[in-house]
Amino acid sequence: MDILSSFNYWVVIILMMIGFYIIIANNNLVKKIIGINIFQTSIFIMFISMGKVVDGTAPILNDLNTLYSSPLPHVLILTAIVVGISTTALGLAIIIRIHTAFGTIEDDKIQQEIK
Amino acid sequence: MIISQLPVLQVILPLAAAPLCAILHHRILAWALTLLVSLISLCFSYMLLNQVLIEDTITYAMGGWVAPWGIEYYIDKLTAYMLLIVNGITVLVLLGAREIVESDIASDRIYLFYTAFLLNLTGLLGVITTGDAFNLFVFIEIASLSSYAMISLGRDKRSLYAAFKYLIFGTVGASFILISVGLLYVVTGTLNIADLSQQLTNTENTPTITTAFVFFIIGIGIKAAIFPLHLWLPDAYTYSPSIVSTFLAGTTTKVFIYVLIRFIYSLYGYEFSFFTESFHYLLMLSASGAILYGSYLAIKQDSLKRILAYSSIAQIGYMVLGIALITELGLMASLVHILNHAFIKVGLFLAVTAIIYSYNTDSIEKLAGIAKTSPFIFALFIISGLSLIGAPLTSGFISKWYLIKASLEADYWIFVSIIVISSVMAIIYIGRIIETAYFKPSVKQTATLDLDKKRPYLLFLSLVVISFINIYFGIETSLNVDMASQIANELINK
Amino acid sequence: MNSQLLILAALLLPVVGVLFISLTKKNINLRETSTLIVSMALIYVVYSLLPDVLNGVYPELYLFNVTSGLSIHFQIEPLGMLFACVASFLWFINSIYSIGYMRTNEYKNQTRFYIYFALAISSTIGIAFSANLFTLFIFYEFLTLTTYPLVTHKETDEAKRAGRIYLGILLATSICLFLPAIIWTYHLTGTINFTPGGVFDGHQEPTVIVILLIIFVYGIGKAALMPVHRWLPSAMVAPTPVSALLHAVAVVKAGVFSVVKIIIYIFSPALLSDTIDVNILLYLAGTTILIASIIALRSDNLKRRLAYSTISQLSYVILATALLVPISIAGAVLHILVHAFGKITLFFAAGSIYTTTKKTEVSQLNGIGKSMPWTMLAFAIGSLSMIGIPPTAGFLSKWFILQGALNIQSWFAVSIIVISTLLNAAYFLPIIYIAFFRDSGIKNDQGYHESPFPIVFAVFSTACITVILFFFPEIPLQLIRLLIGADI
Secondary structure, three states, X not given: OOOHHHHHHHHHHHXXXXXXXXXXXXXXXXXXXXXXXXXXXXXXXHHXXXXXXXXXXXXXXXXXXXXXXXXXXXHHHHHHHHHHHHHHHHHHHHXXXXXXXXXXXXXXXXXXXXX | OHHHXXXXXXXXXHHHHHHHHHHHXXXXXXXXXXXXXXXXXXXXXXXXXXXXXXXXXXXXXXXXXXXXXXXXXXXXXXXXXXXXXXXXXXXXXXXXXXXXXXHHOOOOOHHHHHXXXXXXXXXXXXXXXXXXXXXXXXXXXXXXXXXXXXXXXXXXXXXXXXXXXXXXXXXXXXXXXXXXXXXXXXHHOOOEHHHHXXXXXXXXXXXXXXXXHHHHHHHHHHHOOOOOOOOOHHHHHHHOOHHHHHHHHHHHHHHHHHHHHHHHHHHHOHHHHHHHOOOHXXXXXXXXXXXXXXXXXXXXXXXHHHHHHHHHHHHHHHHHHXXXXXXXXXXXXXXXXXHHHHHHHHHHHHHHHHHHHHHOXXXXXXXXXXXXXXXXXXXXXXHHHXXXXXXXXXXXXXXXXXXXXXXXXXXXXXXXXXXXXXXXHHHHHHHHHHHHHHHOOXXXXXXXXXXXXXXXXXXXXXXXXXXXHHHHHHHOOHHHHHHHXXXXXXXXXX | OOHHHHHHHHHHHHHHHHHHHHHOOOOHHHHHHHHHHHHHHHHHHHHHOHHHHHOOOOOEEEEEEEEOOEEEEEEOOHHHHHHHHHHHHHHHHHHHHHHHHHHHOOOOOHHHHXXXXXXXXXXXXXXXXXXEHHHHXXXXXXXHHHHHHHHOOOOOHHHHHHHHHHHHHHHHHHHHHHHHHHHHHHHHHOOOEOOOOXXXXXXXXXXXXXXXXXXXHHHOHHHOOOOOOOXXXXXXXXXXXXXXXXXXXXXXXXXXXXXXXXXXXXXXXXXXXXXXXXXXXXXXXXXXXXXXXXXXXOOOEHHHHHHHHHHHHHHHHHHHHHOOOHHHHHHHHHHHHHHHHHHHHHHHHHHHHHHHHXXXXXXXXXXXXXXXXHHHHHHHHHHHHHHOOOOOOHHHHHHHHHHHHXXXXXXXXXXXXXXXXXXXXXXXXXXXXXXXXXXXXXXXXOOOOOOOHHHHHHHHHHHHHHHHHHHOOHHHHHHHHHHHOOOO
């Protein structure tokens, strides 16, 4: 397998690392949530790109085609996207409450305030 | 007719009750509904247990779609065992919850709290009963999201930050689990756990399978607070509302240890997990670290809930240790400890909840001499405390007996010393609480009994029942020990 | 009465007593009567079991199975019978003493005192009657827990500190050493029942057996082998009846009893002497005897001197058992009995002195024999018993132990016994001398001024028994004969 044919995996890994780095390294809480989103998106891409069958069409039954990409990953990812959105929504809601309570959404300042 | 639908009823009942609770909008009715649901749920799990003891395994195909195309619920003895534990804890915690919740959470949010509670229960029960890997991920996330919400409802503003930290950690962990499921799907083409295990025995060992294994272990390690991935736990348990800490301490981490066991034994299989990967050495290191670190840090804390949180980390270490010994006796010791620790920790947390409710403080320093004003609570705290230490005739002793026996059988003397040293440390941190409460004289800063609050009688009832259970399982062990040894036998020799 | 019922009654009577004591706490005379009646009832129950045992019938009571291999099981054999008889009898005497002592010294929380005392006695009976290591361990831990409130009774900072040391050492040794030793025994042999002839079949390596033995002996912290002896002097901060209980009736006796029982019924002297070199136990015990005697010599505080005397006397028992010959084991068991009566006399006397004169140091005791003749006479008898001079019972046990040492020509043991006897004399005889033959140097000395009657009665009775046992040792000897299976 050469690099080009597995470029989807490269995209996945790069996005995953970017997302992970943002979660860990960034101070701002909202940006951490963004990092999580990027991280989860990379996983979604991994799943979906795995479902693609060479020369297969979109998995909607019609009379013209006989070869379809696998629909299962799409279904799974729909669920996972919903989960991701709920997580984001909950995270942002908590951030709003944190802002009301602490006055800031910078991680280091909150930690200082806790001490 | 109910019997055949039991597996799905077990999960759907709390799920259906949740929106009902949200519509109800009434704080007392919300509690009553939740309590009712948990009682019915307990009956269901009892019926499931009886069924499983006769039929060995039960499978239920959702929507009639047969596995491996459809999602399947898979109940075996381990499942029934865990269901009983989770439902039992839920009932006991909810029994005394009404007054506590009313004092801890703003009254216009109480019905929402119970909604989140029901969703959490759904998630946990779903995790236990499902036989599909992706379904597992979904239920894990349902349980986790609702627990983030519950934790953030605490009085202290630090609960918000604790909830957020837990959210970040937990989501990363769940995402790792998702990656693992995805990789396994790529390799085998199926998501059904039973089918996966069959397919895996037929495929060669590729790096993909190993990567999936590693991702899963780390993901579940974060969720189950296995050292050193436990960092979210102390804050989450300390700052969340007391009832939430009590409930989480008794259920969440145990359920995720269950997932670990299910994954290692049912999915990957005994030989692969331990011999091909030989990662039990890693588990041993992690378990020892958890036990020593958790017990040591518990000694130095001032907040009651924090002591119990660190103690939980150590106890989870015991469970992991039993698994890491890779013998049948070790697995059995872990399973016995899962049940015993659930009741011990909930017993301790219920007593602490009662104290915090009555005295409005969590700090040991301020609780000097209060055993005189609340002798009843402290007597029951001592019983659960003795069980945590492992005094004979309590359930904790049985767990320690089997863990030490398993370590001896596997020729690991170092673990015998670790278990024994941590018992002594447990004596120190429990002893500190008891000594301060009984012996130190009340001074000006000592908290006083809040007379405005009604005495939480139902909570006392739960406390009494749990203390009784802690002693009962120390004397009449046939229920959990026999069950655990059967389960261990089946899991290893499948 | 059915002997199984008797066993159950012996265990539960003190607990029933607790009920009565707490119900009558408002009326102190009724409360004290409850204690006395219950302790008399206990003596009756325990001594009713004696005829069976003397005839070689060993009643047993199997309660229930906790999990595989662990069960609550009682069986009365000669050693346990002896211990139970001593404990129950001394509870009665100690209760009489406590009534006088606690009231005269106006202690608070006396109800709590009597309640935990009763629970401690119940635990002691449980230890005496246990048929396997698990039951022994349970009641051993109960004893630690129920004596903790007694040690910290005064609730002063010093008492709390002492309580912490007490609990810390005893719980740490029992959980870190005793428990693993029990589990290891189960792991090696598949059983933890006390069996005549031991549970090892000779297939284990000698080093394993020796290590296991040492772990057991140190794990049983109540036997106060150095260096786990530290709890004993600290516990002297407790009221004197508690010290008497700790030293004579229950706690230390439970310790050495457990050691002897384990050596006889788990290891068996035959196995130990045939295959293994257990001299290490001999050396440890001997060292403890000497060091403790020297510290006692240098202590001015009377209770501290008695505490270290106890530590060395306990190691006598361990030394004698470690000699592994029947006659020395007989001496060991007899010494448990003899030391109980002797030491309780000495502690009663010390408490009596404190009650009447508030004096605690040896150097203050000049001429006190004139004002407290009964107390000091009893003290003298008790001291003679510790030293081992006839006609006190102490002579008998020392004689047996010495014979055992000479029998196997252990010159180490012989010299230890001789030297320590001299040391005993050196720290006891001067007290008697200055009490009777020195002038108190107090002007306007009032002459006779004894302690209240209950105290004097108790201390004098135990002193008399010490002498009586010398002349009539038949029943204890019969029990011992059954135990060691030999004729002495």
